[in-house]
Each structure stands twice: as C-alpha cells, then as structure tokens.
Amino acid sequence: MRRAVVEHGNGEISHDDVPSFPSYRRPPSPTTTAEVDLSLLEALESSQTAAALEALDLKGLKKLVLAFERRLRDNIAARLKYPDQPEKFADSEIELHDEIEKLKVLSGSPELYPDLVNLNTIPSLLGLLSHDNIDIAIDVVHLLQELTGEDVLEDNDEPARTLVDSLVENNVLELLVQLLPRLSETDPDEMAAVYNVLATIENLIEVRPVVAELVCERTKLMRWLLGKIKTREFDGNKQYASELLAILMQSSAANQKRLGGMNGVDVVLQAVAMYKSRDPRTPDEEEMVENLFDCLCCLLMPLENKERFLKAEGVELMIIVMNQKKFCYASAIRALDFAMTNYPPACERFVDVMGLKTAFPAYMGKANSHEQGQEETQQRRIGRAPDIISCIII
Template identity: 75%
Template structure:
C-alpha cells in the first residue's frame, strides 16, 4: 500500500538515578542496592536459566497454595506475591540473552508467565506485562529472529494475545502504574506483530482489541496512551483487508471521522498529538481500501468533512487530500459527491499550488507568458522533511484522474472539463509542467538502471518496472490519462493548448500515448518468456512446471489487482513473488535442456 508503515515510538528512557540533596546519603537506597547486588546473577547461561525458572515455579506454586488456603485473608498470601514480584524482576535479565529463548520455552516458563497475566492481583499481572515487553523489545530481538519467533509462537500458543487484551479491560489510566501498564501492553502487542506479522489478524479475530482501541480514540482528551492506541490501530489496519473490513463493520469509519473532525479548525500541538493525528489519518486511509468502507465514508459525509478541512488550511490539509484520494479511487459515487459539494473549487487551487505565493511564467513563443498566483499549502516541519509537497502533488493528480475516470458524462463532466479552460487553460499549463518534471525523473531512473546493467548487476524486468514506478512513472501515467481525457473531449481550445505545449517540448501525442501503453507493455513482454519456460520446463518436470505456472498466474492476478486500486505499491504485496516462479521455471527449463543434451 502507498502508505508508509507507522514508525515505532521511541521507548521512554530509564528513570534518572535519584539525586542526593545537601550531601545527605539515603541509607534505604544503599540497603536496596546491596540487596540487589546480593540477588544479582553473575553469569547468564542455561544453568542459570533453569535456576531462575525453577525459582519462579516454586514462588508461583506457593502463592497459588496460599490463595487457595486463605482466600479471604490477603495478609496470608501478601508475602508470597512480593516474592513472586521479585522472581519476575529477576527474569528480566533474559532480555540480555535472547539466544536462550528456545530453552525458556522448552522449560515451560512461558506458560507460567502468560498465566500470570490473569492473576487476581493486578500488580502481579502488570509485572508479567512488563517482563513480556522487555523480552520482546525490538532492540532485543533484532539480531535473533529465530529465537524471537520461537518465543512469540509459544506466547501465541499459550493465549498471550487474548490474556493481554483481557488484562487491558481492568487497567485504569487514572493510576500512573496502570497507565504505564497500558502502554507496555500495547508495546508488547506491537512487538509480537513485528516478529510475526500474522499476529495482526489473529489478535483482532480472537480478542476485543479493535473495540478497545476504538473506544480509546473516541476519548476527546489527549494523552500518550491515546496516541499509542492510534499507532497500534494503524499497524493493525496497515496490510490486512480482514481487519479493515472488520473495523468498518464496527462503525470504525464514523469513529475515525469524528476523531479527525476535532482538528478541522485547529492544529494539534507539536509532538505526540501531531503524530496521533497523522496516525488517525493513516487509519482512515487504510480502512478506505475495501469498497464497503468507501460507501460508509460517503454516507457519513466524509467527503464534505475532508473539503472543510482543506478549506480551513490547517495542518491536516494534506492528510485530508490523501483521504479523499483513497475514497475516490475506483469509486464513482464519491467522485460525484465531490463535484456536487463544490470540491473542484477546493482541489484545483491546491493543484496549482507551489512552495509559497509566487508568480510563474510558463510559456514562451507565440503565446504570451501566463501568470497566475499560487496558493500556499500549510506544511509542518516534519512533513517538509518527508517531501510532503511532492506527495500532495501526486495525490492531487491521482484525485483528478479518479474524477475523470468516475465521471464520464453529464453536467458534472462539463464542470470538470471547464476547469481546464478557465484562465486561458492555466491548469493544462500546470499539467504539462508536471508531465515534463516526472518524465525527466523517469528518464533519469531508466538511465541509472541501464548503467547498473552495464556493471553486470542483473535486474529483472519486473523489478526495473517497479523502480520506475517508484521514481514517478505511475504519476506520469496518471498525467497522461488526464491529458487523454482532455484531448478526447474534443474541445478546440484545450486541444490547441495541448498541441502547442507538446510542440514546445518537442513532443507528439504518440509520446503521451506511449506512456499509457508502457504499463500494459511491461506485463505483455513477460508473457512469451513465461510460456516458453513453461513448455521447456514441462518436458522433464511437468508437475513442477504446472505448479510454478499456477503460482505465477496467481501472483500476476494480485499484481494487477493491486495496480488497479490506484496505488501501485499494492501490486507488490503478493505480486512481488512472481519472479520466484519464473526463476523456478527457468531451472526446470535448464534441467530439461541438459537432459536432452545427454540423450
């Protein structure tokens, strides 16, 4: 998807050491330090791990026995729970040796830790959450993928996801310790997903996490846990159509619209609140992928809200354009609504916009230079660093292309076309300016790829095409689509302007036509190779070749399906594995050839 994955939150640093005022020494702190040093484990190996695991089991059994024997007398089992707390704290050192995680699993300790998430004493459950957060931290498991996967598989098998979410329900933000536990719970869930992405759908299917997150972002007051909830929700919706549909069925589209509506006329505070709003719009864009959610967006007057946000020209301006792009792609009803509620008056000033209010003389030659004033787009410093202006341009181009594709006739079509005639066709001038810029960018990338091939670095055609798309080919194709719609309208002024601009750039209509054909040509060119490899490979390995051929066909289906969404990066979710099938067919063909030579 054309969405950057949400960045992981920076983990809060360890609290600073207590300072001594007036030179006085706190003896209690020294006693605690001495005690911790006595309890410290010097060497962390399998023997030490077994010792820690056995100690935890003993404390857990003692606590369970005390609770069963004295259920109505907390004083009788309070000491055993303090000891249980100490044992959980000791196990945190395992984060320094993730290679021991498989041994931790084989000892059955993971089952005991996950069981403590459901402990009657919330403090003990919080200790278990904190331990799991430490053990699964991204920095800890970064270079130990296999060990981390063993641990995560064991946690999932022991219902850790369900227990973590159940424990969330009894935590209260008003208590600082429980608020920290909420954060650590969300962090643990994020860590599990990072190690094993399939957890994303599993946790939504088996728990009420989506419902909890939905309730959390409904709260009007901002806090760090609301921000983190928005981030986790974005991660869950990022690459899962099942989660997107599930959240839509929970009235999630309306929830997100209400959440972002708070910022239609005011900017979020810099920092975490600004990041939260970005996350909310990421969620909205993700949830707008399924068709049924586009319908919900339309019924909830999401188009109108996004236009209001654009008109206010606050920090959410660009995010509203992005949401409209997702809503209108391959969905004509949203395009029609956009025109009906005067969206053209909002979109085209943005389309004409530049870095600041300035004048541009675009033309020379027989027609005098066309001067027009550009609107200022509000950009945050963070967004500037992310090439926000370019993204806005690409989104607006995609939006306009969607309008032409979704509105084919009638008065709405005439209103859309009229925008390109007004002010002496200034928008066609802007369109051609963008065409040349993206064309130059694609040419530069093509030359770079050719140079790599000269350096004996092999790049298959699919990858080359993908890199060209990333460099701007897809946007260039959309511009060509818009120019094609303008030309086929047979409006004499628009045709004359397009012909003049093409002539000035020493281009012809066929150059624009070739841009459109290039997308189809890429896939057509691969078909002869595919069939030849299928035939040759099938001579000696018919069953393997048939399976690989079927696999390639499936990947191409998802490639085209992703491309058709209007966001070409989606073609790579499954489509990127097509080259593996071709590679396998190539090996089968080589094997067949060698076999024939030996006959």
C-alpha cells in the same frame, strides 16, 4: 510494645507488634550529595548489571525458573488456604513479584528463549496475567515487553520466533487484551501497563506479522482501540492506540473490512474531526493525527468502506478540513484520493459539494493563508498535493 501498620506490596495492610523506641533524628551529614561522584556509582551499577547478564547460562536460567515456580506454588497455596485473609498471602506475593523481576535478566540472553519454552515456563507466566492482584499482572506485562523488545530480538530471529510462537499458542493475545479493561489509566502504574500491553502486541507483530490478523480474529482489541481514539483528551496511550490501529490496518485487508464492519470508518472520521479547525499542540499529537489519517486511508481501500465513508459524509468533512488550511490539509487530500479511486459516486459527491473550488488552489500549488508564515508552512504540508488532485480530477 506498640502496634505498627505495615503496608504490603499488594496494598494489603497488616498489624504487627514491634518494640517502641524513642524517636531519633540523624544529624545532617557533613558529606552532601554534591560531593558524591555519581558517575562512579552509575559505572558500578552498569558493571554489576553487565556481569549479571554475562553470567546467565542454561544452569542459571533453570535456577531462576525453579525459584519462580516455587514462589508461584507458594502463592497459590496461600491464597487457597486463606482466601479471606489477605495478610496471610501478602508476603508470598511480594516474593513472587521479586522472582518475576529477576526473570527480566533473561532479556540479555535471548539465545536462551528456546530453553525457557522447553522448561514449560510460558504457561505459568501467562497465567499470572489473570492474577487477582493487578500488580502481579502488571509485573508480567512489563516482563513480556522487555523479553520481546525490538532491541533484544534484533539479531536473534530464530529464538524470537520460538518465544513468540509459544506465547501465541498459550493465548497471550487473549490474556493481554482481557487485561486492558482491568487497568485504570488514572493510576500512573496502570497507565504505563496499558502502554506496555500495546508495545508487547506490536513486538509480537514485528516478529510474526500473522499476529496482526490473529489478534483481531481472537480478541476485542480493535474495539478497545476504537474506544481509545474516540476520547477527546490526548495522552501517550491514545497516540500508541492510533499507531497500533494503523499497523493492524496496513497489515491486512481482512482487518480493514473487519474494522469497517465495526463502524470503524465513522469512529476514525470523528477522531480526525477534532482537528478540522485546530492544529495539534505537540509533535506527539501531530504523529497521532497522521496515524489516524493512515488508518482512514487504509480503511478506504475496500469498496464497502468507500460506501460507508460516503454515507458518513466523509467527503464533506475532508473539504471542510481543506478549507480550514490547518495541519490536516494534505492528509485530507490524501484521504479523498483513496476515497475516489475507482469509486465514481465519491467523485460525483465531491463535485456536487463544490469540492473543485477547494481543490484548485492545491492543484495550482497555492494556499491562501492571510500570513506569509502560514502560507509557507502550508506549502510544505501540501507536498505532492497537486499531483494527487490531478489524479482525482482525471
């Protein structure tokens, strides 16, 4: 007999006695993967998945929920009985993980969402977002993202609202945002979980627009988003953070004022300042920069935020961006338009810092680039800038 090291799904390690056999290496198979018809395997897998989705009804849902609740109780009992012996409850968490995965089949039958709510499963699921094992919490986040996906809820408005209302009533917003600091973006799985958290919140807003204000009132999501867009390194989660922040700003005047009071104007200006003299490197990064300017323009609608913009030298920064004639050129003009509308102090500052000298080339539809290709590209970016500048001057 020899001792084998076994790593469980939650990262815990146990030692079990297993028989010792001489090592044996299987000879190469004469059938290579190239000879296997992968299309047949994919078709078989798709047909099995479709069959599983079609087979789910209320009876099947109750069976899934019962199995999930049983595994949840087993895990809770094992953790209470052996709090300092992870190997004693590791198996129960693997089984709990499997049951959560099985619940994903419900995304194929959104008409059963009201039944899921009536079975009182939502509180049990959401409670796992605070589970000590981060992998279990990640499983639930992935499940929520699938259940609330746009493609799933597209033609199921009433079931979708029933599910979202139940989730919000059971504190899904607070629990999701509280999970974010626990996730390390140096780990690929946890980085993906951050993305899924943001996607789930966006899905909830899509179904119930009032969630845009609720999530800002009840949680520290906006502060987390501000921290994310301040980072210099670009990644998919930074892009999504900018997109979600723009959605929150577009949806609510209260959110615009709330973010302004959190030093949001200054933070967004710092984020766009990274691109004052360079272009984004990828289309995704371009989209993020556009999201940031969308945030800035929305922020500049309340009067108090115009004052903050002026104090943070936002007018000067936008003029610098225009002088550089990079990707942000037209976006800077748009931001100035929002800043100066019905706010004379910003107009005066614009004139005082020689903004008209920078504005007139755009007003005339010209971009003084040294290379013809750059000039043509800049003209496309300016778009309706002459009309915008005309409004500013008037």
